[in-house]
Amino acid sequence: MDCRYSRPESLAEAVAVLCEAQEATEGEAHLVAGGVALGILMNEKLLAPRWFVDVSRLAELKGIEASEDGGLRIGAGCRHREVERSPLVAERYAILAEMAAEIACGRIKNRGTIGGNICLADPQGDPPVAVIALRATLRALGPKGTRDIPATDFFKGLYETALGPDEILQEIRLPPPQANEGAAFGKFSARRAMDYSSTISVAVRLTRDPASEQILEIGLGLGGSGETPIWAKETEKAFIGRRPGDECFALMRETLFAEIEPLADDLYSQDYKRHVAAVIMKRTVEKAWQRSGGTA
Amino acid sequence: MTQLDISLTVNGARHELSVGPTEMLTEVLRRRLDMTGTNRDCGMGICGACTVLLDGQPVSSCILLAALADGSEITTVEGLERDGRLTAVQEAFLRHGAVQCGYCTPGFVITSTALLEENPSPSREEIVEALKGNLCRCTGYKKIVEAVEAVARAKGDGVGVS
Ligand SMILES: Cc1cc2nc3c(=O)[nH]c(=O)nc-3n(C[C@H](O)[C@H](O)[C@H](O)COP(=O)(O)OP(=O)(O)OC[C@H]3O[C@@H](n4cnc5c(N)ncnc54)[C@H](O)[C@@H]3O)c2cc1C
Ligand code: FES
Ligand code: FES
Numbered sequence: 001m002d003c004r005y006s007r008p009e010s011l012a013e014a015v016a017v018l019c020e021a022q023e024a025t026e027g028e029a030h031l032v033a034g035g036v037a038l039g040i041l042m043n044e045k046l047l048a049p050r051w052f053v054d055v056s057r058l059a060e061l062k063g064i065e066a067s068e069d070g071g072l073r074i075g076a077g078c079r080h081r082e083v084e085r086s087p088l089v090a091e092r093y094a095i096l097a098e099m100a101a102e103i104a105c106g107r108i109k110n111r112g113t114i115g116g117n118i119c120l121a122d123p124q125g126d127p128p129v130a131v132i133a134l135r136a137t138l139r140a141l142g143p144k145g146t147r148d149i150p151a152t153d154f155f156k157g158l159y160e161t162a163l164g165p166d167e168i169l170q171e172i173r174l175p176p177p178q179a180n181e182g183a184a185f186g187k188f189s190a191r192r193a194m195d196y197s198s199t200i201s202v203a204v205r206l207t208r209d210p211a212s213e214q215i216l217e218i219g220l221g222l223g224g225s226g227e228t229p230i231w232a233k234e235t236e237k238a239f240i241g242r243r244p245g246d247e248c249f250a251l252m253r254e255t256l257f258a259e260i261e262p263l264a265d266d267l268y269s270q271d272y273k274r275h276v277a278a279v280i281m282k283r284t285v286e287k288a289w290q291r292s293g294g295t296a
Numbered sequence: 297m298t299q300l301d302i303s304l305t306v307n308g309a310r311h312e313l314s315v316g317p318t319e320m321l322t323e324v325l326r327r328r329l330d331m332t333g334t335n336r337d338c339g340m341g342i343c344g345a346c347t348v349l350l351d352g353q354p355v356s357s358c359i360l361l362a363a364l365a366d367g368s369e370i371t372t373v374e375g376l377e378r379d380g381r382l383t384a385v386q387e388a389f390l391r392h393g394a395v396q397c398g399y400c401t402p403g404f405v406i407t408s409t410a411l412l413e414e415n416p417s418p419s420r421e422e423i424v425e426a427l428k429g430n431l432c433r434c435t436g437y438k439k440i441v442e443a444v445e446a447v448a449r450a451k452g453d454g455v456g457v458s
Contacts, residue, residue, distance in 0.1 A: 105429025
């Protein structure tokens with residue numbers, strides 16, 4: 001089937017073109033950022049696009065800057081490599097650089113964008129896990145204007161997000177870092193590189209109460225542990241007001257096992273994946289705790 | 297069928313092309329421009345056989361829509377030699393036995409060339425890290441890493457893609 005291709009010059013124009021394209025193709029139009037995910041789907045004959053809307057050159061989707069509220073704004077069109085190497089990210093949200101470093105390899109990081117990855121919503125995806133833990137806000141533009149969606153409310157089902165077919169993810173907005181905060185990213189994979197099928201990843205951001213030496217707040221994102229990137233809401237509660245240690249981790253394990261339903265695959269059973277998720281979570285929480293200034 | 301007019305500068309030569317919106321760069325290089333040095337294997341971004349430089353950066357051309365590369369400079373393995381002389385990386389691959397069947401070689405050579413452009417004296421760990429996404433079914437990688445190390449030790453003389 002014939003496919004059309006548009007390259008709008010501004011974000012506003014892109015929204016207009018996307019609306020027209022979705023209407024004309026009955027929802028078979030696709031935004032293209034890095035094109036990495038779409039490229040695979042096409043080569044695998046899983047996608048027969050009718051209209052591509054190329055947003056890869058839009059200035060509004062680029063750049064990483066401090067935002068007015070003391071947080072950080074990352075354009076949806078930033079490539080993984082940029083996130084990995086950004087001095088601003090390294091200084092204030094090093095967990096994102098740690099996460100980006102774990103994605104595939106240079107060749108993929110040079111093309112794939114953080115926004116494309118989040119919008120793809122692959123259950124193995126690493127950026128979704130990090131933005132959930134960091135309590136990021138995902139800002140989208142659509143025909144009805146701007147919409148801010150909490151990352152914890154963005155991933156709706158297998159490859160499904162809260163975005164409407166006519167909305168474009170514009171930027172990822174991170175809240176300002178707090179005092180006594182620590183964050184870390186951990187990933188389990190069978191191969192050191194290019195493993196993107198049975199990985200399990202955990203992102204943790206916590207704050208430590210220096211008076212009680214307990215966890216005051218915590219954000220937990222999990223990848224490879226279900227149909228979507230997961231916000232481990234119940235498991236978060238198990239950590240609040242506790243100090244990382246044997247008792248706390250036993251409770252975490254119990255809660256986490258009940259909370260996630262990893263999909264069994266060719267390599268691992270569901271039980272094994274649950275076990276690995278708990279191990280990686282323990283290690284990653286310990287790392288975040290130490291980074292917050294807490295002692296082991 | 298919808299066709300797009302794009303321009304690609306491949307190994308220094310500018311080409312005005314009309315491509316389909318779903319055509320990948322590997323096919324454009326191999327079929328339209330007859331440059332068969334860029335190989336295709338997995339077609340999923342995994343193996344690295346199709347690696348080319350896009351504005352100096354390695355990318356998988358098998359999953360890159362040619363339309364996205366419009367206006368870019370592309371370097372393929374054919375574009376590395378100068379006046380019939382192989383680059384130091386290519387020579388080192390030959391000298392160190394880093395080539396057997398050769399299918400993966402263009403991807404490794406391109407990726408190594410980009411690494412040495414950015415960092416002329418990488419450590420062994422940095423070489424392994426840069427090459428971790430390229431698959432070779434023949435050599436066992438050891439000789440490939442040794443070849444790149446040898447060039448790094450010789451301070452990157454003769455490496456150039458510009
Ligand atoms: C070999 C290989 C290994 C990989 N390993 C990893 C890994 O370890 N971890 C990991 O997290 N990922 C991994 N990936 C996935 C890769 O990171 C993503 O495919 C990539 O980031 C997608 O970004 P893109 O810009 O190329 O998206 P595109 O292919 O351009 O788009 C992806 C989807 O998002 C939509 N989209 C794009 N931009 C927007 C926007 N601004 N607003 C709304 N919708 C949009 C598109 O319409 C499409 O549906 C791997 C990929 C490959 C090929
Ligand atoms: S053929 Fe492109 S990465 Fe394998
Ligand atoms: S030399 Fe044969 S695959 Fe590498």
